[in-house]
Amino acid sequence: xxxxxxxxxxxxxMLKAIGLRSVDDLFAPIPDEYRLNRDLNIPRQMxxxxxxxxxxxxxxxxGDGYTSFLGAGAYFHYRPVIIDSxxxxxxxxxxxTPYQAEISQGTLQSIFEFQTMICELTxxxxxxxxxxxxxxxxxxxxxMAVRLTGRRSVIVARNLHPEYRxxxxxxxxxxxxxLSTVGFADNGCIDLKELERLVTSDTACVxxxxxxxxxSIEDVDAIGEIAHNHGAMLVVxxxxxxxxxxxxxxxxxxxxxxxxxxxxxxxxxxxxxCGVLATREKYxxxxxxxxxxxxxxKQGKRGFVLTLAxxxxxxxxxxxxxxxxxxxxxxALMVNIFMTVYGKVGLKELAKHNLxxxxxxxxxxxxxxxVLFAGSPxxxxxxxxxxEDPYAINGRLLGHKIVGGLPLRKFYPELGxxxxxxxxxxxxxxxxxxxxxxxxxxxxSVRSAKEEVEEMAR
Amino acid sequence: xxxxxRKATRHVNQNEGLIFEKSSAGKAAWKLPPLDVPExxxxxxxxxxxxxxxxxxxxxxEIEIIRHFTRMSTWNYAIDLGMYPLGSCTxxxxxxxxxxxxxxxxxxxxxxxxxxxxxxxxxxxxxxxxECLIEITGMDxxxxxxxxxxxxxMTGLLMVRAYQESxxxxxxxxxxxxxxxxxxxxxxxxxxxxVENLKSDSRGTVxxxxxxxQMNEDVAALxxxxxxxxxxxxxxxxxxxDILHAKGGLLYMDGANMNALVGKARPxxxxxxxxxxxxxxxxxxxxxGGGPGSGPVAIKKTLEPFLPKPILVTKSDGTLSFDYNRPxxxxxxxxxxxxxxxxxxxxxxxxANGPDGLRQTTEDAVLNANYVRKGLEGTYDLPYDxxxxxxxxxxxxxxxxxxxxxxxxxxxLIDYGFHPYTTAFPLIVPGALMIEPTESxxxxxxxxxxxxxxxxxxxxxxxxxxxxxxxxxxxxxxLDETAAARKPVLRWKPD
Numbered sequence: 001x002x003x004x005x006x007x008x009x010x011x012x013x014m015l016k017a018i019g020l021r022s023v024d025d026l027f028a029p030i031p032d033e034y035r036l037n038r039d040l041n042i043p044r045q046m047x048x049x050x051x052x053x054x055x056x057x058x059x060x061x062x063g064d065g066y067t068s069f070l071g072a073g074a075y076f077h078y079r080p081v082i083i084d085s086x087x088x089x090x091x092x093x094x095x096x097t098p099y100q101a102e103i104s105q106g107t108l109q110s111i112f113e114f115q116t117m118i119c120e121l122t123x124x125x126x127x128x129x130x131x132x133x134x135x136x137x138x139x140x141x142x143x144m145a146v147r148l149t150g151r152r153s154v155i156v157a158r159n160l161h162p163e164y165r166x167x168x169x170x171x172x173x174x175x176x177x178x179l180s181t182v183g184f185a186d187n188g189c190i191d192l193k194e195l196e197r198l199v200t201s202d203t204a205c206v207x208x209x210x211x212x213x214x215x216s217i218e219d220v221d222a223i224g225e226i227a228h229n230h231g232a233m234l235v236v237x238x239x240x241x242x243x244x245x246x247x248x249x250x251x252x253x254x255x256x257x258x259x260x261x262x263x264x265x266x267x268x269x270x271x272x273x274c275g276v277l278a279t280r281e282k283y284x285x286x287x288x289x290x291x292x293x294x295x296x297x298k299q300g301k302r303g304f305v306l307t308l309a310x311x312x313x314x315x316x317x318x319x320x321x322x323x324x325x326x327x328x329x330x331x332a333l334m335v336n337i338f339m340t341v342y343g344k345v346g347l348k349e350l351a352k353h354n355l356x357x358x359x360x361x362x363x364x365x366x367x368x369x370x371v372l373f374a375g376s377p378x379x380x381x382x383x384x385x386x387x388e389d390p391y392a393i394n395g396r397l398l399g400h401k402i403v404g405g406l407p408l409r410k411f412y413p414e415l416g417x418x419x420x421x422x423x424x425x426x427x428x429x430x431x432x433x434x435x436x437x438x439x440x441x442x443x444x445s446v447r448s449a450k451e452e453v454e455e456m457a458r
Numbered sequence: 459x460x461x462x463x464r465k466a467t468r469h470v471n472q473n474e475g476l477i478f479e480k481s482s483a484g485k486a487a488w489k490l491p492p493l494d495v496p497e498x499x500x501x502x503x504x505x506x507x508x509x510x511x512x513x514x515x516x517x518x519x520e521i522e523i524i525r526h527f528t529r530m531s532t533w534n535y536a537i538d539l540g541m542y543p544l545g546s547c548t549x550x551x552x553x554x555x556x557x558x559x560x561x562x563x564x565x566x567x568x569x570x571x572x573x574x575x576x577x578x579x580x581x582x583x584x585x586x587x588x589e590c591l592i593e594i595t596g597m598d599x600x601x602x603x604x605x606x607x608x609x610x611x612m613t614g615l616l617m618v619r620a621y622q623e624s625x626x627x628x629x630x631x632x633x634x635x636x637x638x639x640x641x642x643x644x645x646x647x648x649x650x651x652x653v654e655n656l657k658s659d660s661r662g663t664v665x666x667x668x669x670x671x672q673m674n675e676d677v678a679a680l681x682x683x684x685x686x687x688x689x690x691x692x693x694x695x696x697x698x699x700d701i702l703h704a705k706g707g708l709l710y711m712d713g714a715n716m717n718a719l720v721g722k723a724r725p726x727x728x729x730x731x732x733x734x735x736x737x738x739x740x741x742x743x744x745x746x747g748g749g750p751g752s753g754p755v756a757i758k759k760t761l762e763p764f765l766p767k768p769i770l771v772t773k774s775d776g777t778l779s780f781d782y783n784r785p786x787x788x789x790x791x792x793x794x795x796x797x798x799x800x801x802x803x804x805x806x807x808x809x810a811n812g813p814d815g816l817r818q819t820t821e822d823a824v825l826n827a828n829y830v831r832k833g834l835e836g837t838y839d840l841p842y843d844x845x846x847x848x849x850x851x852x853x854x855x856x857x858x859x860x861x862x863x864x865x866x867x868x869x870x871l872i873d874y875g876f877h878p879y880t881t882a883f884p885l886i887v888p889g890a891l892m893i894e895p896t897e898s899x900x901x902x903x904x905x906x907x908x909x910x911x912x913x914x915x916x917x918x919x920x921x922x923x924x925x926x927x928x929x930x931x932x933x934x935x936x937l938d939e940t941a942a943a944r945k946p947v948l949r950w951k952p953d
Contacts, residue, residue, distance in 0.1 A: 003551050004822055005900035014825055014901060024822045027722055029691040031846045034728045040721050045812025048555050054809065055559035055802065056582075062579030063572045064564030069696075070571050073793060080488070082524060084561070084742075087746075090538030091531035094552050097748040099536075100878050102869070102932040106530035107747040113477050116949040120513040123686060126948045130749070132605035135793035163793040170766075170789035174619065174650030178899045217507045246500055248509045269580045270570030270794025271605070272750035279927045284946065288901035290748065294950075295942035305936040307894035307942040313608070313644035314883075318653045326606035326738060330746025340477055340523050344515035346488035352491055352500060360495035377504045398573065406571050430495040 001045070004448035013230065031115060040331070053409030062269075067431050068403035071381045071422025073161045074270060075262045077350075078426060083264045083337045087330055097290075097329070101305045107329070108304035109291040114336040121244045121339070121347075122258065123251040124278035128289035130332040131275030131324065134259025135164040138207060138237045139171035140288050140322055141257040145205035145233040146177055147286045147321070148254075150341050153178040155232075157190050159212040161239055162411040168207070182206070188214040188373025188383065195226050205233040206212055210250060211243050214420065215358075215381025216373050219369045224252030240333075242424070243379040245342075245351030255279045264338030265331055274331040285311060353425040354380040357432070361423045368443045372418055381416070381422045383408065388444040390419040393438060402436055462920035465540070466875025467904045468931050474529040478950050481516035514952055516531040533933055534747075535877045541903050543830075545849045545880035545892025546639065546687055548717045548739035553810060556742065558815040570794040574779050580798065581778035584770055588754075591735060594816070595713075596726025597756035602766035602815055603766045603796040607714060610734030610753025611681070613766060617732060617757060618679045619649055620706050620764040624786070625706065629678035632710075635664055637688060637884040642681045642712060651678060658886055662688040662842040664698055673705050674952070679732075683712040684725070685883040688842055689827060689849035691718070699729025708732060716740040717896065718824060718848035721817035725756075732757045737797075741804035752800035766791050777809035782942040822844055823848045826904060830893055833908035837915045841887050848896075854889035857915065859924040864889045867914055869936065870928035 006014075011023075020026060027035060046054070068076060087093060091106060096112075097105030098183055102207060111129045118127035131137035142154045143444065154172065156165055158181050165181075172179050182198055185191040190208060193379035206227040210218035220236065227234045233254040238244065241262040261273040277287055284291070285308065314319040358380045362371050365384050372383040384405060386393060394404035405421035412418070423432065500508050518526075535542070542549035560566065568580050588600050604610040615632065622628045629900040632646040635656045643653040656672060658850035664688065667732040680702055685691045692698065699709045711725050711733035717740045719725070719782040725733050737743045737752035745751075757765070780795075811819060824847050831840070839855035854864040868878030868891075880892035895904060917925050929935065 001811060001819050003553060003810065003815075004818060004897055005903075007824060010901040011822070011825060014829045014904075016477055018825075019935070023821045023825070026821065026828060029693060029847065030719075030723050031693055031696075034695070034723050036721065036723055036727070039813035040816060041593050042810055042813055042816075043586075045815050046809045047648050048810070051555055051806050051809050052559060055562050055565060055806070058579035058581065058583055059564030059575075061582065062564035062568045063576040063879070064567075066572070066576060066728065068569050068572060070569045072571055074570050076567065076569070082520065086524070086527045086531075087530065087558065089531045091534040092527075092746045092747055092950065093557075093748045094537035094549075095534045096542065096544060096547060096745050096877070097620055100535070100872070102929050102934055103533070103535040103872055103877065104747075105934060106532065109474075109476070109533075112528065112948075112950070116476075116478065117515060119949050120515050126946075132609060132750075132797075133793060134608070136605065136791070151751050161793065163790060166790040167792060170616065170791055171648075173616075173789070174649075176650075217504070237557040244509070245512070246509050248507050266561075266566040266799070267569050268566055269568040269798040270718040270796070271792075272752075272797040272799050275943070281948075284948070291946070291948055293942040294947040295938045297935040297937045299935055301589065301934050303937045305937045305939050305942050307939065307946055307948075310943075312640075314640040315925045316648040317640050318643035320640070320647075320664065321646040323608040323612060323641050324606070325608045325641050326736075326745075326751035327749040327917070328605075329748030329750075333747065337527065338522065338748050340516055340518065340526075341487045341520070342515045343481070343486070343488075344487060344512045345517060346490075347512060348509075349490055350488075353493060355503060356493055356495050356498045357498060359763045366591055377507050394573070398576070403557075403569070403572050403576070432495075 008402065031180045047276045066401050066403050069421045069435065070403055071406050072406045072420055074267050074344065074426055075240055076426055077242060077262050077424050079264050079266065080341045083122065083334050086337055087333050092332065092333060098306060101303065102262055105303060108292050110333060110336055112294060112304050114332055117291060117339045118276055118278055121249065122256045123279045124256055125250040125279040125281040126284050127276055128287055128291055130328045131277060131289055132328060133271065133273040134165040134237060134239050134257065137257040137277055139168045141235045141255045142168060142207050143175060144255060144286050145235055148283055149204045149233060151202050151204040152176060153197050155180050155182050155206045156202055157182055157208040159184045159214055160207060160209040160237060161213050164237060187375040188216045189218050189376050190223060192222055192226065195223065199226060199230040199232055201230065203230060203232040207235045207356055209237040209239060211240055211379040214383050216376040217247055217378060217380040220250040220252055235278055237337055240379060242351055242354055245347035246355060248378055251291050260335040263335040265334050272328055272331050274328045274335050286321060288324055290327060317396030350425060357423040357425065357427050358382065361432045364432055365439060368436065368440040380424055381420055383418050383420055385418045386442060386444045390417055395443050397435060402431060402435055465873040468656055471519050471933065472529040472534045474526060476950050477518060477526055478514060480518050480522055483517055483520050485517045487518060488521040499531050504507055519888045540875060541895060541899050541907055542877045543879045543893045543895050545894040546714055548894060548896055549745065550742055550896040551898040552742055553807060556806045559801050559806050560802045574753045575893040578778060579769060583801055583805055587801050590808050591754055591756060594720055595733060595756045596724025598759040599762045599765065600754055600756045601765050602754045602801055603792050604753035604755060605797050606749065606751035607734055607736040607753045607790060608641040608645060610755045611641055612648055614732045614734055614738045614755045615645055615711055617761045617764040618710060620788050622678050628705045630676040632679055633672060633680040635682065637686050637886045638683060639687065639712065639714060640679065661844045662690050663692050666694055666697060667699055669698060673701050673707060675705060677707045679708040679710045681710045681712060683714055685715045685718045685847040688851045689846045690844045690846055714739060715848060718820065721813060732761055736805040737800045742807040743803040748888055750797050750800060752797040756840055764788050819897045826895040826897065826899055829904055830895055830908060837912050838891060849892060849894035851887055853887050853892040854891065857918045858889060860918050862918045862922050862925050864891050866925050866928065870914045870925045870927040871910060873931045876907060876910060
């Protein structure tokens with residue numbers, strides 16, 4: 001086996017040194033009846049070339065060569081090539097969690113920079129590094145608010161990513177944490193009057209997403225005021241990190257739960273991604289996840305260490321803030337490099353490109369279909385309602401190697417034939433025009449079919 | 459210090475400040491293509507939601523970024539540099555073909571919501587890996603959704619709870635041996651269970667008498683690591699399962715130490731009802747400085763209705779599809795389908811090994827641990843002389859007489875060119891030295907390690923202060939962790 005650095009002679013010599021005759025003696029502690037005396041029924045040992053072929057074949061069966069209008073919590077942005085050059089260095093790729101600070105300063109300093117940049121972008125004072133993803137991060141943020149306020153219940157926005165809501169429901173199930181849902185108004189944003197009615201003295205936090213699942217930017221000020229007036233916290237989930245380049249961050253939030261996938265992380269069929277929590281300094285001791293802090297060594301030299309470990313499971317066991325241990329460190333490093341590449345000016349320009357593509361697409365689509373929730377500002381997603389079932393339109397788009405918007409009926413039955421479309425800097429004008437053309441065709445044929453029926457009725 | 463030069467030599471590495479200290483206005487590492495649509499006025503589109511300023515985000519050029527991260531990388535220890543004997547962490551070689559195949563276009567860029575018709579490649583990968591892991595564990599079904607081991611534990615206990623509820627009573631507590639990893643009790647708390655400690659016997663394994671006494675209708679499950687954190691196989695495992703099952707409890711196995719069993723024994727064959735695996739340990743996906751991981755949970759048939767949704771099914775036409783209609787499911791534990799990129803790597807690892815390779819891997823891992831044990835017996839105290847599987851736990855009892863503790867020995871090991879072993883864990887061994895070499899170490903590397911450990915033991919006798927002051931050869935010396943926690947500085951700020 002090519003990964004194993006031993007010759008048969010080595011093995012023999014080592015067994016002899018131990019004082020054993022055969023490998024079987026090593027496994028004597030396992031009672032006979034539980035020992036497997038056959039080959040595992042799995043694929044035979046393959047050559048590297050065969051493995052590469054296998055996955056190339058799977059790649060061809062997996063949307064290779066398609067352009068997509070899908071977003072909904074997973075965004076296709078350009079990834080500068082130096083991200084992979086740098087994270088492929090074995091010293092980053094094959095290092096463990098940096099508990100031994102003296103030989104982990106590379107990982108530790110890079111995390112410290114990551115924490116700093118997340119703070120700069122979110123307007124918060126501290127950030128952890130990292131949570132599994134945006135969905136589990138949002139659930140952990142809600143639980144953190146429960147600990148901080150001593151209250152029990154959580155109000156969740158219905159336009160928070162539906163799968164985030166499902167994850168929250170799973171986490172809350174056995175926490176004695178009642179959830180209620182606040183709906184959205186005609187503009188796709190949270191119904192403020194309903195929220196005002198729902199908040200009580202038992203509300204630990206209001207959990208919203210902005211830009212929300214429909215791409216609209218919430219009135220965070222107004223929502224924050226309602227929550228804070230009742231002594232509740234405001235937790236804001238950000239699923240599209242690139243929005244932070246041009247959209248004012250929710251500075252009124254007490255906790256921000258972010259999915260940083262947009263910052264240089266491949267779509268990868270849904271993971272691994274990178275959740276992050278950011279909050280106020282005064283709340284840090286209730287924040288889950290790893291934190292790196294700056295300190296000095298014995299000779300007064302600046303260095304970095306994992307810190308505030310008394311929050312964590314390996315010290316506190318059942319009293320820890322969370323059970324999280326392994327996190328998404330290497331993915332956080334991708335995010336870190338992406339933020340460093342684009343920086344102060346690039347992130348803004350990148351976000352502007354997203355804004356421009358989306359504005360153009362929404363205008364083209366609006367000529368034929370109906371763009372919903374047009375009254376509120378949006379970043380790079382918008383909802384289009386068609387007369388025809390969006391699955392049918394998407395079926396035809398697939399013929400042009402285009403994946404259309406996400407039909408919303410599955411998550412929001414009341415939205416009927418609406419679909420969620422997303423444009424990033426990667427979406428070309430010609431693809432937008434093709435998709436808009438197909439929607440125009442669909443509307444025309446539905447209209448003429450309708451006219452035919454009306455004609456016949458006359 | 460007589461053997462030091464055999465493994466490691468000091469060499470120059472570069473200093474590097476924080477990226478913010480290199481930033482100056484007008485430098486850039488990015489370039490966008492010309493817009494092919496009309497430009498927009500952000501102020502007009504966004505109104506008061508428009509962001510004007512990005513604060514202290516850096517402005518640097520590409521070469522500076524390359525040097526910045528490359529320089530920092532040289533300050534890290536890594537498996538690629540040498541042995542990483544962290545007990546219970548299974549720091550094995552991370553094959554590069556895994557990385558290559560994870561970056562093939564359709565695999566790296568598949569969107570989780572793209573139509574199933576054009577997702578068959580990804581679904582086939584999930585299906586094939588699931589089948590392999592079910593066969594390796596001897597269980598009946600599996601979910602790959604959990605993002606890491608602790609997340610898998612949570613998912614497993616959620617299913618235990620759902621199962622117990624289906625029997626009419628969720629029950630109140632989880633039994634956890636005192637040798638367990640900290641995530642076990644933390645997880646039980648997250649699933650609404652009280653934790654009851656279970657004492658180990660003189661062999662370091664579950665005390666059967668204590669288990670019998672503590673097992674009752676309030677206990678939902680026992681969480682057991684097998685081999686346990688001492689590296690000892692729980693020989694009475696089936697008896698343990700029987701005691702639990704007789705009173706309606708379930709046996710949860712923490713699969714952190716599965717590297718001792720793959721191809722040699724299957725938890726499903728010795729009474730385990732639910733278990734998680736760590737793809738970033740046993741199945742070679744890189745640890746990446748702390749993650750990402752992946753924590754699949756394998757279960758027996760009785761727990762199948764409770765699996766997180768969606769589950770993968772084969773349709774009548776042979777294509778694969780996600781089934782969301784699962785009325786008894788515990789729900790979702792993560793958006794989308796889990797850390798798919800790790801599934802790709804784990805499957806590539808299994809393919810590179812095959813049944814013979816996996817078996818040989820396990821044999822070599824156990825061989826290495828026993829070789830270290832033999833080499834260091836007599837030099838370091840062995841608190842439990844029960845046979846070792848894939849790891850061995852010593853204590854600092856001998857060296858403590860000179861005031862030198864396990865952490866000091868670990869820090870001194872750095873000077874010899876090795877990463878430290880796991881210190882101060884498991885909790886049942888005061889001053890533990892927990893050593894797991896994995897199969898990835900050659901006899902030469904093992905010999906160097908044993909030599910280094912013996913040399914340090916001599917140094918403890920001759921010059922304990924020198925060991926207490928270690929490491930001596932790193933770019934920073936021991937760091938003031940107390941000050942870091944007392945007045946946390948968690949971000950850079952401009953002067």
